[in-house]
Amino acid sequence: MLRRGLIWAIVLLPAMIAGGLLLLIASAVLVIHITGDAEAFSRTAVSVQTLARDVYERQRAIWQAQIGCIEFDEVLFYKPRPGKCVFDNIEYSTVLTFDTHGFRQTSFPEWRGDDSPTRGRIVVLGDSQAMGWGVQDEETFGSILAKEYGFEVFNLAVASYGTARELLRLRKEFDLRKGDVVVIQYHPNDLRENLAFLKSGKLPARAPSDLARLAHTPQSYGVLQVSASIAFILKGKLMNTLFGDTGGEVASGKNQAEIFLDVIDHFPELAQARLVVCEVASFGEATAFAKDLKRLTEGRMSVLNPAWESSDFYRLDDHLNAKGHRRLANVIAATILSD
Structure with missing residues (x-):
């Protein structure tokens, strides 16, 4: 039984990782599409619109960083x-x-x-x-x-x-x-x-x-860059869910x-x-x-x-x-x- 479990782990783990990466890339492609198409953006679910805005906030130019x-x-x-x-x-x-x-x-x-x-x-x-x-x-x-x-x-x-x-x-x-x-x-x-x-x-x-602390380089909207931004955003949301908002705001x-x-x-x-x-x-x-x-x-x-x-x-x-x-x-x- 232990051997069977190891076999399933060897097979399933790479499949889960591959599936996750494909989902991440698909999400990036969708975000890139609706970012450049106002009509498509308006027809998209609010949760996806929010993700697109979160990605944009990470990718955009910042005035005071210039x-x-x-x-x-x-x-x-x-x-x-x-x-x-x-x-x-x-x-x-x-x-x-x-x-x-x-x-x-x-x-x-x-x-x-x-x-x-x-x-x-x-x-x-x-x-x-x-x-x-x-x-x-x-x-x-x-x-x-x-x-x-x-x-x-x-x-x-x-x-x-x-x-x-x-x-x-x-x-x-x-x-x-x-x-x-x-x-x-x-x-x-x-x-x-x-x-x-x-x-x-x-x-x-x-x-x-x-x-120099204000330095920020705008990111391009390539699939890899957007995928990385989505992964970072999802990680942050997961951490906030597990441990609460750690933004350091003073009560x-x-x-x-x-x-x-x-x-x-x-x-x-x-x-x-x-x-x-x-x-x-x-x-x-x-x-x-x-x-x-x-x-x-x-x-x-x-x-x-x-x-x-x-x-x-x-x-x-x-x-x-x-x-x-x-x-x-x-x-x-x-x-x-x-x-």
Whole structure:
């Protein structure tokens, strides 16, 4: 019986491994197909769409990993380098322009004969969503607020910044005035950096050599590369199932809105401005942040909760597309102008 068991093991084990590899390759071929075919993607099961998005997230280019687009800052770690920065991925090909301060361009003289803003100043803070990851300069919600509503807009948002770093940049690089409107775009992944800031009132010290940690090489969509990504993703999901999420997130006993307000309290200069807060999560996924923030602030700031549509975001990339930026610009303008 032992000999028979060994024979079956010798026969079955290679067959199982071969079957697993074939399934992995077949999955990679399917992911490659629906990645390049929007109609096929829409007809595919949600679980396969999620896998395709997970693969894309591993394969894509990362804006802040492009050393020519950023420069070191001793307080902020990195910030945009003034000038133009080419940033491409499967669903878009863009050129991001940053002025001499490293703010995303929002003003274009050719738009109107009278180049003077008429409705006051808006300062945009946020991460990649507000910076305009995946859209052209004139397509960001900041640019639309400038062009179509007559505001003077300063876009200080930077990819991967949390609320604390956004406000540190505001304090360090912008002269806030009484009556300014400060728009803060929030994402759930701001939490970790906000918690780290609240521990010491500052961000971890960095050196120029630390920029190398941002290095990331986009991967091609070959069958082997995609198969490797799928294997890595499935391994991670299995580990999380067996041992729980080991992402290292710090438990604080507070919800994200409470932590956000704790960060805000470290910046008393905001008292002279009107605050408008809007969560833009990946693909517009709803969280409790806006509801909690409204309850906690009781009208002390404007909390926006746009009714996102799937067409406001890219199919694979979790960022707002041009349509989504326009929706957000209209919601912000309506809020500011209603008072």
